[in-house]
Amino acid sequence: MTDRMPDKTPDKTPDKMPLLRVAQVSLQTGIGAHYLLQDVSFEVNAGDRVAIVGASGAGKTTLLRVLNRLSEVSQGQIWFQGQEIRQIPPVSLRQQVVLVPQESRLLGMTVREALEYPLTLRKLPRREIEQRRQTWTERLRIPADWLDRSEVQLSVGQRQLVAIVRALMIQPPVLLLDEPTSALDAGRANELLICLKDLALTQNTAILMVNHQLELAEQYGSRLLLLDRGRIAMDSFSDRVDWHQVKQDLLQAEVEAAEEWE
Numbered sequence: 001m002t003d004r005m006p007d008k009t010p011d012k013t014p015d016k017m018p019l020l021r022v023a024q025v026s027l028q029t030g031i032g033a034h035y036l037l038q039d040v041s042f043e044v045n046a047g048d049r050v051a052i053v054g055a056s057g058a059g060k061t062t063l064l065r066v067l068n069r070l071s072e073v074s075q076g077q078i079w080f081q082g083q084e085i086r087q088i089p090p091v092s093l094r095q096q097v098v099l100v101p102q103e104s105r106l107l108g109m110t111v112r113e114a115l116e117y118p119l120t121l122r123k124l125p126r127r128e129i130e131q132r133r134q135t136w137t138e139r140l141r142i143p144a145d146w147l148d149r150s151e152v153q154l155s156v157g158q159r160q161l162v163a164i165v166r167a168l169m170i171q172p173p174v175l176l177l178d179e180p181t182s183a184l185d186a187g188r189a190n191e192l193l194i195c196l197k198d199l200a201l202t203q204n205t206a207i208l209m210v211n212h213q214l215e216l217a218e219q220y221g222s223r224l225l226l227l228d229r230g231r232i233a234m235d236s237f238s239d240r241v242d243w244h245q246v247k248q249d250l251l252q253a254e255v256e257a258a259e260e261w262e
Contacts, residue, residue, distance in 0.1 A: 017082050018043040019173060019206050020067065020097075025076030027062060027230075036062045038230045040076070046173070046204040049197060051211060051221030051238070053246070055253035058227040060210040061102075064176045067208070068097040080174070095122075098172040102179045104163030105151060112147040115166050132169045139195060140165055141188075157183035164192065168199070175199075177209040181216060193220045214250065218243050228253060 020043065027037040037059045044050060052060050065071040067078065069090050078085045085093055095118075106114040112133070119129045137147075142165060151159065160183045167175060175196075181189035197220060199205045211217050217224065224241050226234035226249075233249075234241070 016045065018079075019046050019048075019081060020044040021079040022067075023077050023079075025066065025073045025078060027059075027066060027071060028074040035230045037066065037073070040230070040232055042225060042232060042235050044174070044206050044208065046206055047200050048206045048208075049200045049220060049222040050206070050208040050225055051217035051223065052208060052225045052227065053211065053214060053217050053250065054227035054233075055250055055257050057229075057257055058253070059230040060227055061178050062230075063227065064099055064178055064208065064210060067174070067176055068094050068099050070099065095170065096172050097174040097176065098167045098170055099176040100163050100167045100178065100180060102160075102182060103156075104159055106154075106159070106162070108151070110147065111142075111149050111154070111162050114162065115147075115169060118166065118170050129169075132171075136165045136168045140168075140192065155183075157185070157188070160184065161188065161192075171203075172205070174206045174208070177207065179210055179212065181211065181213065189216070196220065214243065214247055 022043070023041050025037055025040045026035055028035050040059075040063065052063065054060050062071060066073050067085075069085060080088065080093065080097060085097075109117065115133050115137075116129050119132065136142075137144075140161060142161065146154070146158065146162070154162065160180065164177070164180055177196075181192060184192065193216060196207055196209070200207050200222075209217075209220065211220070218238065218241075221238045224234060224236050224238055224246075225232060226246060228249075234246070
């Protein structure tokens with residue numbers, strides 16, 4: 001990939017603290033001192049829609065995992081609402097910085113049980129749990145007959161959609177999505193992205209989404225984070241990005257990554 005200095009990080013409103021702040025974060029494996037992430041720094045404000053792109057192995061999923069401590073950084077710091085995340089109990093952090101992985105499971109529950117379980121743990125009133133479930137299943141067109149299905153009765157795309165609805169019901173300040181449209185058809189993917197954009201605009205939810213489909217990243221994101229071999233190659237407002245050049249860079253990076261495996 002063509003070397004680029006990262007664009008200036010989009011300015012935050014002076015009187016507002018960033019929701020997430022990542023400062024010089026690196027994650028190193030124990031094998032050959034290989035870095036999955038290296039010297040990563042950026043900020044995320046409430047309502048940001050951050051599209052995270054990069055070639056295979058660039059560190060996209062790893063970045064999502066360190067933001068809610070599913071992976072621990074080797075060096076550097078991450079703050080959530082002004083508090084260093086290692087000072088926040090992991091369960092509490094993951095209730096506010098919610099990650100939806102590319103492959104999700106229902107852990108032996110029905111769809112209804114899986115959707116309601118996180119809110120039941122929080123002891124929310126039954127009426128509120130049902131209201132949230134109804135709101136989000138209707139909004140993302142989850143048919144009523146899905147609710148009593150088990151995991152084995154769902155396709156990969158259906159499980160993916162259920163996992164996203166479950167996260168939306170939690171109403172977290174930060175939502176981390178790893179390839180959320182990978183198993184969805186074009187219509188469902190478009191509906192989801194419209195919903196997420198509206199959520200960011202109306203509820204100030206910060207959404208960070210890994211997506212290999214560059215055209216969706218362009219349509220969805222207000223920000224672009226381009227990763228290259230664990231480093232940030234670009235951090236820019238979407239309307240300032242040369243998307244054609246980014247596409248060419250990613251194609252070249254994929255070729256280089258394939259050559260390294262040969």
